[in-house]
Amino acid sequence: MTITLAVLDMAGTTVADDGLVERAFTDAIGAVGVSERDDRFPAMLDHVRRTMGQSKIVVFRALLPEAEARQANAAFEAAYGRLVKAGHCEPVPGAEQAIKDLRAAGVKVALTTGFARPTQDAIIAALGWQDLADIALTPADAGRGRPFPDMVLTAVLRLGVDDVREVAVVGDTPSDVVSGLRAGASVAAGVLTGAGVAADFEAVGATHVLESVRDLPSLLTRL
Incomplete structure (x- = not known):
């Protein structure tokens, strides 16, 4: 064939x-009140790692209520966009x-x-x-x-x-x-x-x- x-x-x-997804996720989840020091953060980050490649809004919906998922997704896209504009894209x-x-x-x-x-x-x-x-x-x-x-x-x-x-x-x-x-x-x-x-x-x-x-x-x- x-x-x-x-x-x-x-x-x-x-x-x-080069870790951009995880960096953007950290910013995004922080936008809805989950810091890196939060007890929930390690499990959330592990889920993101296990679902790499999947639609990001779907990933956030698995972690958060709908309104917060949408807020986190918007924050993720904004954070990733900033990293790209700063030259972190090869x-x-x-x-x-x-x-x-x-x-x-x-x-x-x-x-x-x-x-x-x-x-x-x-x-x-x-x-x-x-x-x-x-x-x-x-x-x-x-x-x-x-x-x-x-x-x-x-x-x-x-x-x-x-x-x-x-x-x-x-x-x-x-x-x-x-x-x-x-x-x-x-x-x-x-x-x-x-x-x-x-x-x-x-x-x-x-x-x-x-x-x-x-x-x-x-x-x-x-x-």
Whole structure:
């Protein structure tokens, strides 16, 4: 099966995270009165780590009542945006070239995220990636975020892919891999540049484990 669409996660996969999510979470949870000294904080941070890659509003809803979850989510997006604007945003080494190589080979590329649209746009602008991919999607664009297959299937529909088996999904969390498997992608690969480790990906049935997204073009030539 020839791959005609690659759906790539951003933070931790194509964009270096370097702890930015946890820093933004600390600010966000503080906005609703939970400091790092609060007894609830360690368990909340552990939940954030376990749900990396998922829609952030969904993560906050698991931790807080609805009104506070919305407040924390807005504070998270604002804090992450400030970090990006302050220069704390770099591509994973080799990611940009990998995307260019994929598109040169006729593979369409979708960038996906668990962040809201303003944060995704800020990251893309900071990296100068406005024209790098064919499409960029957030959970709000698709209906639900990872681990659901919605963003993958939205990319399939919007980019006119004929068969879900022509899709490769790549990310740094088990949620990325599960979303690809649920969508019917032939490749649902985990990368080791972010939150996940090989055992995490193997546990959810990843088709491949890659050191980095930069290894994806060569993998696809071997399929």
